[in-house]
Amino acid sequence: MTTFTAINLIKRPQSGVIDSSIFDVVEKQIPTIAPGQVLVKQNYMSLDPAMFGWMSSDTNSYIPPVALGDVMRSSGIGEVTVSNHPDFVVGDRVMGMMGWQEYFVSDGEGLNKVTAPLPDESILSVFALPGLTAVQGLFNVGKPKKGETLIVTGAAGSVGSIVGQLAKAEGLRVIGVVGSQEKADWIINELGFDAAINYKTDDLDAQLAAAAPDGIDLFFENTGGPIQHLIFDRINAHGRVVVCGLIADYHNEVPAAGPSWLNIIKRRITVQGFTMPDHFHQVPELLEKLTPYVMAGKIKHRTHLLNGLTSAIDGLNLFSTGANKGKLIVKL
Ligand SMILES: NC(=O)c1ccc[n+]([C@@H]2O[C@H](COP(=O)([O-])OP(=O)(O)OC[C@H]3O[C@@H](n4cnc5c(N)ncnc54)[C@H](OP(=O)(O)O)[C@@H]3O)[C@@H](O)[C@H]2O)c1
Known part of the structure; x- marks a missing residue:
């Protein structure tokens, strides 16, 4: 050829x-x-x-x-x-x-x-951008602590599914936000999430209240969309928001308005965005963090x-x- x-x-x-x-x-x-x-x-x-x-x-x-x-x-x-x-x-x-x-x-x-002796698809699905992003965002930005409640949007996606599983392995309560019943079933039954919310259904605030009775300590944001405001209103004092992606806004000329800054003061919330190109020099240490979870069978994809x-x-x-x-x- x-x-x-x-x-x-x-x-x-x-x-x-x-x-x-x-x-x-x-x-x-x-x-x-x-x-x-x-x-x-x-x-x-x-x-x-x-x-x-x-x-x-x-x-x-x-x-x-x-x-x-x-x-x-x-x-x-x-x-x-x-x-x-x-x-x-x-x-x-x-x-x-x-x-x-x-x-x-x-x-x-x-x-x-x-x-690594793994198929090409597994390398791209876990050890490339998805896994590196999940580790950087969750551990280095979000700083999770055992016993906390984490909510992740885009939870059945390549980044979100790894974030949720890492957080479960660290002993957090993990709630995933997804766009279909099939994805809700997958993250609960296969990945071991504690709760799933389909953002395309009704009564989202009531569903959030039931899924996070003690409020939310860590919000890993992959999507944006209307549920963002409801999640933000349930963040506890000293909560953290890891802003990884806002796919709901990628096609909009004018992005949706974010939640009010008032709660950032009242609840002393940290909101931090990150992008992986800033961290490509840290790839060896990010992989070192990720690999044991994968080897222990804790990360499905x-x-x-x-x-x-x-x-x-x-x-x-x-x-x-x-x-x-x-x-x-x-x-x-
Ligand atoms: N900061 C960084 O360096 C970095 C690196 C990698 C990825 N990201 C970001 O992380 C996010 C996830 O990336 P990924 O590669 O793992 O993609 P993904 O989650 O595998 O795929 C995107 C998913 O987003 C959901 N979605 C689409 N439109 C939506 C909307 N309007 N509202 C809510 N959810 C919507 C869909 O899932 P449902 O069926 O559940 O709606 C879709 O399957 C993206 O925003 C991406 O840009 C950021």
């Missing part, structure tokens, strides 16, 4: 519409690599809600937007097929920001070898696999409908 497929972003999405009109699917020649470079065949590509932000024109964010005409940004896992780099040999399994393309040329910067590079385009919409069941990954 001398050519491969890549997908470039050519337009910014309008009103959250993600379809083939904003991308250009192109065929490229497999390049000859220069000294100091490697050629990687990407095997699995991660889809992430962060992509909505990367496609926007917002330059005042933690990472620059993808430039129009460039390959769409993503992380992935693959295999070195040609190496002119002293640190890599043919056959090395590697992970990095490879983009929406089947082949990727790298000078080695940001390319990490994967040695599910992977939602799509087939073929172009499935990424429609696949992104699964995040918004909630139709993804677990970590969304494209098999190339």
